Each structure stands twice: as C-alpha cells, then as structure tokens.
Amino acid sequence: MQTHPSGRRMATTTTTALTAALALALTACSSPGPAGTGDESPASLSHVHGLGARGDKLYVATHEGLRTAGADGRPVPVGDRQDDFMGFTVTPSGTFLASGHPAPGSGGPADLGLVASTDSGRSWQEKSLGGEVDFHALDAAPDATVYGYDSANGLLRVSPDGVRWEERAALRALDIAVSPATPGTLLATTETGVVRSTDGGRTFAPAAGQVLAYVSWGAPDALFGVDPSGVLFRGAGGGTSWTRVSTVPGGAPQALTVVDARRLLVATQDGVYESRDAGGRFERRMAVTSGKDGH
Known part of the structure; x- marks a missing residue:
C-alpha cells in the first residue's frame, strides 16, 4: 500500500479527474431537486x-x-415519515439526526432544519432551524456538539445542543467528519483536497494532497475516506496523511459511515456495502438501483 502525505501532490491527470468528479457532486449537492422524484x-x-x-x-x-x-435484504421503510433526508447521522449516544426537505404534500417549510429521533427513526421531532437550513452533512462529537454543513449558504454551523447555533467558517464542501478523540478537530472534503480545522471549524488550513468525496471518523484510530472513483483510504495524523486500502465495489460513492475500527458502510451506485475487516473485503447488504448523481 502506498502512503500519500498531505503535502504531496498526486499525478496531474489523476488530480484533475478526481477534482472534476467532486466538483460535479458539489454542484448536485448545492442544487437539490424536489423530493420524491x-x-x-x-x-x-x-x-x-x-x-x-x-x-x-x-x-x-x-x-x-x-x-x-x-429479512430478504430488500429496503423496508422505517416509520411513516417520507422526507428527503439529505443529511443524516447517528450520534454517539444513539440519537438519529437528519435534515433535508419535507415529503411532497406534507406541508410546512421547504427546509427541515434539524430533526431528531430517539426511537431509531420511527418518529421525529423538530429541534431547530425549521424553514431556514438544509444540512447536507451532519456529524456529532462525543460531547454532543453537533456540526452541520449548510449547503445553500456554504457555511459550517455548530451547536452545543442541536438548538442554539453559531455560524463558523464559510467553505465549499461535500462532507465533514469530527474527531471522536480531539475536541474541535474536524475535516471537510473540498474540490482541492481535504481541509482540516483544529478550532471547531472557525478556520481551516489550506487543502493539500488527497482529494476525497466522503470522510468518516468512527473511532480515534478509524478515520477513513473514499475518493470520487470509489477508492478507499485510511487516514493518519488526524487526516494529514492517507493510505490506500482498497476499492469499494459498485462505482462512485454516495455515502460513507465508519461504525468502528473494523466496520465500514459505503453506498455506491449499485449497492450499500459493508466491511467487517477495515475495508479489506466488502459484502453487498442492499442493492441500489440508481443515484448516479450522489447528493
């Protein structure tokens, strides 16, 4: 396996291709279509x-x-809510957080703000920012601090409780990942590479090196990212270097979640895949029929 330090550039043709792919995903992310197409x-x-x-x-x-x-691997709806969940995460305490747009005909404002479920998605309650914000990326720190990327305004927003929010850095990003061990440290994926903040997202160091689409930090020693073509990398040094692990089956990624040091979930163009050995092998858990534009 080859290690790619953060300060080292990839080959020009590879960088150009990955940047273009991520730019397309960012464009789709910033211009959501109606829910329920x-x-x-x-x-x-x-x-x-x-x-x-x-x-x-x-x-x-x-x-x-x-x-x-x-039981047969086919998708089963959870609860009755059919909203377009653009952002979603499970917090360390087990609460589900989501954002996006309400289902057609359900009434209410166009943006959900932040909604929460304490019964594994069977019911949801509005927490904050209803009608104001559509988070396309969400993550939560062990101390319950919530980080959300406001795609429409290009802002990182941070809340200690999911109710009171502070605007922090302005950036053009696709995904974010919060350190489970170091308060205030987080990563964001951009067209030019992964950017890193050590002050709770108030400022980010310039991007350099590995271009990734999605990142997830499931444990102190379990930072992973996947590039726009589906190549999986493992991060070290708090995201300052990346080592190639494998290629996830099914083409371009749509989502990545690292559950723990060995368990990874990745959605690609043809399926939701799970690895139980830190990305060495993947098994398809559910089929995906389309979704070529990611977010």
Missing part, C-alpha cells in the same frame, strides 16, 4: 444520502425517508 419505491433504493447502524441493524437515509434491510 418517482425513481424510488419501498422495494428499491436510490439517491442514498447517509448511512448509520445500531447494533447489526443498517439504516439508509434516502430521498423518500429512512430505510432498513428486511
């Missing part, structure tokens, strides 16, 4: 926006609500 049914998955797990149970956030895998 008709290309997804309860028996299929498309447009995966987030992944999570509680125990062995897998949860998938989609354009038409939250799904889990049935």
